[in-house]
Amino acid sequence: MKEITKETYLKWYEDMLFWRKFEDKLAAVYIQQKVRGFLHLYNGQEAVLAGALHVIDSEKDRMITAYRNHVMPIGMGVDPRRVMAELYGKSTGTSMGLGGSMHIFSKEHRFHGGHGIVGGQIPLGAGMAFGDKYFNRGAVTLCYMGDGAVRQGSLHETLNLAMLWKLPVVFIVENNGYAMGTSVERTANHSDIWKLGLGYEMPCGPVDGMNPVKVAEALHEAISRARNGDGPSFLEMKTYRYRGHSMSDAQKYRTKEEVNEYRKIDPITQVKKVILENDFASEEEILSIDASIKSRVLDCQKFAEESPYPEKSVMYDAVYEQDDYNFISHKLK
Numbered sequence: 001m002k003e004i005t006k007e008t009y010l011k012w013y014e015d016m017l018f019w020r021k022f023e024d025k026l027a028a029v030y031i032q033q034k035v036r037g038f039l040h041l042y043n044g045q046e047a048v049l050a051g052a053l054h055v056i057d058s059e060k061d062r063m064i065t066a067y068r069n070h071v072m073p074i075g076m077g078v079d080p081r082r083v084m085a086e087l088y089g090k091s092t093g094t095s096m097g098l099g100g101s102m103h104i105f106s107k108e109h110r111f112h113g114g115h116g117i118v119g120g121q122i123p124l125g126a127g128m129a130f131g132d133k134y135f136n137r138g139a140v141t142l143c144y145m146g147d148g149a150v151r152q153g154s155l156h157e158t159l160n161l162a163m164l165w166k167l168p169v170v171f172i173v174e175n176n177g178y179a180m181g182t183s184v185e186r187t188a189n190h191s192d193i194w195k196l197g198l199g200y201e202m203p204c205g206p207v208d209g210m211n212p213v214k215v216a217e218a219l220h221e222a223i224s225r226a227r228n229g230d231g232p233s234f235l236e237m238k239t240y241r242y243r244g245h246s247m248s249d250a251q252k253y254r255t256k257e258e259v260n261e262y263r264k265i266d267p268i269t270q271v272k273k274v275i276l277e278n279d280f281a282s283e284e285e286i287l288s289i290d291a292s293i294k295s296r297v298l299d300c301q302k303f304a305e306e307s308p309y310p311e312k313s314v315m316y317d318a319v320y321e322q323d324d325y326n327f328i329s330h331k332l333k
Helices: 008-033 046-055 071-076 080-087 121-134 153-164 193-202 212-227 258-265 265-275 283-307 313-319
Strands: 061-065 142-147 168-173 204-208 234-236
Touching: 008 046, 008 071, 008 080, 008 265, 046 071, 046 168, 046 212, 046 265, 061 121, 071 080, 080 283, 121 142, 121 153, 121 168, 121 204, 153 168, 153 193, 168 193, 168 212, 193 204, 193 234, 204 212, 234 283, 265 283
Parallel strands: 061 142, 142 168, 168 234, 204 234
Antiparallel strands: none
């Protein structure tokens, strides 16, 4: 695994804080009705992504996830201005404004969605890994899912085939404690999700998803195993989301005391503490990073708000390849 250095911690701090503030800005503009539909924010889960980015091969590895998917593409190299524009429904967005919050996508940066169907991305992730193995690309797919998605039957079908064919895929459960408003304890007779891998003799285990170091260590091992041809792994990242399932979530299923307890192990706070204790940066330098991030987020907002909406004809062009298809004889010009 690449050494975790001073530069690593500073990058983690800058990246995670930017992702947090990016999501906070989306929450603010959502209330102003500048972003419509559903909005699922990543606040609290940033260490899962930060740790992964430290160990993947950024030139060929892939990611696919569910609908809490705004910051992952940014981590993979997508321009954050285009991500925000997509949420605004603007033509400069990653999907020309036609996908919105749940469907961020970038083939160029090997980020394959954003999927609104619970668990829908799981077999797709295995399918991409099958393609990479078939064509000897040497790539590994990180397939993310929430704790609620593991109750889908497609997970078990996928785990079976992934082990049978030794696919280069790492299945990552972001267990933030609740599937919408349903706690993990209410969905099965055991709460150790990682044990689902045991039924397929798949390497599996729990990971501290609030600590990017622990995430990086676990994923380095799993990715190495996949790249070497030894097949998939199933990891349960134990994390937490500080905001509701979506912006419309009243969060009556948990207490403020519970949320505040998890705030004590906020991944951004943990990384900042290491930075200051080891003199990787001064308080003044931290404040400078904070100010820079605020400016970057405002730039994303400005870009999104000043971008045009897509022409109505784009909706037809994005769906129908055949120009003279009868159903669109009335196509808008």
